[in-house]
Amino acid sequence: MKRSLGLIFFLIAAVILNACIGSDKEADPQIRRTVIKIFDAMADSNRSELAELLDFKSLLLPGEKDYALSMDSVRHFIDSEEMLDDLMPGGFTHQRWSQMKKVVAESFQAPKSDSGTVLVTFVTKEKKYVSRVGLHRLSGKWQVYSFHLSYN
Numbered sequence: 001m002k003r004s005l006g007l008i009f010f011l012i013a014a015v016i017l018n019a020c021i022g023s024d025k026e027a028d029p030q031i032r033r034t035v036i037k038i039f040d041a042m043a044d045s046n047r048s049e050l051a052e053l054l055d056f057k058s059l060l061l062p063g064e065k066d067y068a069l070s071m072d073s074v075r076h077f078i079d080s081e082e083m084l085d086d087l088m089p090g091g092f093t094h095q096r097w098s099q100m101k102k103v104v105a106e107s108f109q110a111p112k113s114d115s116g117t118v119l120v121t122f123v124t125k126e127k128k129y130v131s132r133v134g135l136h137r138l139s140g141k142w143q144v145y146s147f148h149l150s151y152n
Contacts, residue, residue: 027109031116034142035104035133042094047084055138056080058145100124116142 034053041050060077077083086093100122109116114137122129134146 026111027107027116028142029107030142031109031135032104032107032118034135034144035107035118035120038144039097039102039104042087042097045089047088050087051080051084052141053143054080054083055136055143055145056083059083059147097122100129 038050038053040046041053056079060080060083062076075086077086085091088094101124103121103123105119105121107116107118116135118133118135120131120133122131132146132148133144134148135142135144137143
């Protein structure tokens, strides 16, 4: 029952969100590709590629939520190198994310906007986590500025 209500709420929210902003059909395909490139760079241990895909200035702002999953407390990164270490092999987030199935779903973008969102679902045997990955175009390139997680 709870799961059905949650699914109904999610579907209604998705329809409303789709009506308010452009869906995958109107969104720049580079938005979704950028998120896929992040996971590819992590898998390939390509630190320089990953650094180009992330907007550290935004991600390191105070109050930004921790993007690692199943954390009891929010970690605060000091600089971009510390965050990159976390996303590379041996880092906590790399370990967590590599153990989960990732589904890079729909992307959304308001018409003629330089920002967008990609929905990414992380799945374990016990839980499902949904991340709304926020991207914006800086100097002609899409970069991630935010990971907003919700737990199902």
